[in-house]
Amino acid sequence: MKSTFAQIILPLNLKGTFTYKVPAELAEKIEIGMRVLVPFGGKKIYTGIVFDLHDQEPDTFAPKEIINLLDDFPILPKEQISFWDWLSKYYLCNIGEIYRFAFPSSLKLESETYLKLKPGVTIDFQNLDVNEMYLIQALEVRQLINLTEIEAFIPKKEIVKTIKSLIDLQYIEVDEKIAEKYKAKEIAFLKINEEEVSSKSLAQILLLLKKAPKQQELFLLLLEQHTEDPEKTIKKSDIFEDGNFAHSQLKSLMEKNLVLEYYLQKDRLQTYEGEIEDLDSLTDAQLEAKTEIDKAFEEGKNVLLHGVTSSGKTHLYLDKIEETIEAGKNVLFLLPEIAITKQIVQRLEKKYGKQLGFYHQKLTDFERVEVWRRVRNNDLKILIGTRNALFLPYQNLGLIVVDEEHDSAYKPREVSPFFNAKDASQVLAKMYGANVILGSATPSVESYYLAKKEKLAYVFLGERFGKVKLPEFELINFKEEQDSKKIIGNFSLKLIEEIKKEVDRKKQTMILHNRRGYANVVECESCGYVNYCSNCDVVMTYHKFSNEMKCHYCGQKASKPNACPKCNSENLNVRGVGVEQIHEEMVKIFPEAEVDRMDVDSMRKKFAYEKLYEKLEDGETDILVGTQMISKGLDFENIELVAIPRADSMLYVQDFRAEERAFQLITQVSGRAGRISGEGKVLIQTYNPEHSVFQLIKENDPSKIYKHFLEERKKFLYPPFVKLIMIELKHRKEDKVNRASQFLGSILHKYLPPECILGPEKSPIGKLNLMYQYQILLKLPRGKNYSEYKNLILKSFEEFEEITAYQSIKKLIFVDF
DNA sequence: GCCCCAATCGAA
């Protein structure tokens, strides 16, 4: 079936898709999901994606022609196209924005697109115009040329026309092998050549090396490591690290065929190091959970796996992953951030080797393209990755695991398009007919609710692996301790006593304080002046360690004033406790102990995290003070006490999820305590020990605390009982954005019931990065009406956009805010 | 989103 027109997705933040004409010579080959080159605007050429093919001639404009196809086969599976379509509709964003996010940039080259002469053509220069001649001549000199370079000798407006006509004449073509130019970074390893070595006796070999003692030494070192553990890899660079051996010695050994060199891809490096433990068989509790998961999958339901810390969720994931692979399907394992989860990677690596891939935000574009290609060729069976791994061109997806599903990193607010990877993964799975496991020790309230409503199958693992006891919680009434003067700084004597006990018996203690810097505010005692960020409507935080003031929102730095810039008084006071202050106090109270700090500021240096991790592992660190960073990935046997000296600071945040977050954070850090011994203890210091959240955490009964959260959400109309859509308007001029938000509010009032609309009002942070921000919060009822309301919102936006004066206003929409 | 063009701004 030949179609004459195509709807093309362009990598631009513009509404909808664009209509192009399919030239007759491409009509046979073009398919949905292929990349195409198309002109757009005066002079630009973009790589677009075929979204749809049809025969409906547009009547309001004359479509341009597609220049060429970039693929022989659709690069994007139809499941992904439906997924993109769903995302753009659900999250009210443009499909082009999703395309930009989903594709590695070298797969959607614009001006970097390369042209070359068709091999073996004879060119009839008589019939070429001057631009065409220039281009041909340039290509004769240098085989490949890109669009930016063409701009140097052809007028911008003529570029597209010139290329098109030369392609039509079959003189030139687009270089289609772009992706194949990339090679993933590889690292050299060494191994003993077993064939050669086993054919001779050791004495023979040593005789051979008699005159080269250094070679002999190196050979014996490699042989020793090999016999010790044949599975263990030997990195080439490690051999030369201490300067004991020279490259020439290794070269000679390789020439004698005793040692071989081989290469492995860099990003799978850590997986080849260290021991690989065999999995224990599933415990009774795990077996029961597994049966429940199987049953849910049979019924076509996704699973919420609620397993308390160290209950062995990973074990169950592995089990299902292996089953999926054996059934010939692919697996996606999603993590909130790319922190290597050794346990799972090692196991999968051992079993699936080269069929395991990684995909995350830290890869270079080369590496991304490489993974892309291998997924498309179905060479990779398992992908471990962050939210952007949802967009790989899976051929046969069978299972998606979303680990730590409650984590807010699955929907960062800073990068567009805004979507929640946890929810999106379930839609993607539906497109492929795949199953989903959402796993967490502290599920989000939304997922818990869906499980209670039986939209998700709820599988609970209530006991730690090996029946190890869960940590005990104790509340310390800081008010009382303060009144009876039994405190030092932010610590009660009681808490200090407990930490001291741990230090004395060489156990490690974790102290959580989730606030960066030293102090929130530097304030002048005489005139009350506080230091605001010049770009944002936010006070700057004092960082004592680096001795500067930082804005945590825009990153701006300033030096700390010695005197008040307003009244010159030197009476500057600090207020609000940051993690640096907690760290400082611990150092003072425990001068002999090794006290370390872990937060984004102290971990900025290269390898800072690795170094501290080693210190913790080796037991050198006695007390670790940190922000939420310490709640993830630090599983050490020797930690038995977790302390939270200022627990209240987590609750008094303007956010309806504050209590949920506090519960999740406290539970996650508490999971670090007593993983093996079962002697874990968590001390929560608070002014409000009666606060329901602390009481419920202390009780440690998940069903009760979720019941509490759900009641609160219901009472104050928050998710999951309503759908939230946050609209944020931004502009450099405050009066303009204020008027615009009033106007948009009035349009919305025309279409939506008044109780659904909150605002417009100034955002909690009224100015960010020199942009003033106003917001409108929509609380919409769930169910049938929701999609109807959403259409009305779209209609409101259209009306709003008709006002030309408001077009310069940036509009951000957060669905499921 | 990016480009073009016109209008406006601001330092000489």
Added chain:
DNA sequence: TCGATTGGGGCG
């Protein structure tokens, strides 16, 4: 006065 910045419109 001129060059630099900002706003608005269009793109298939």
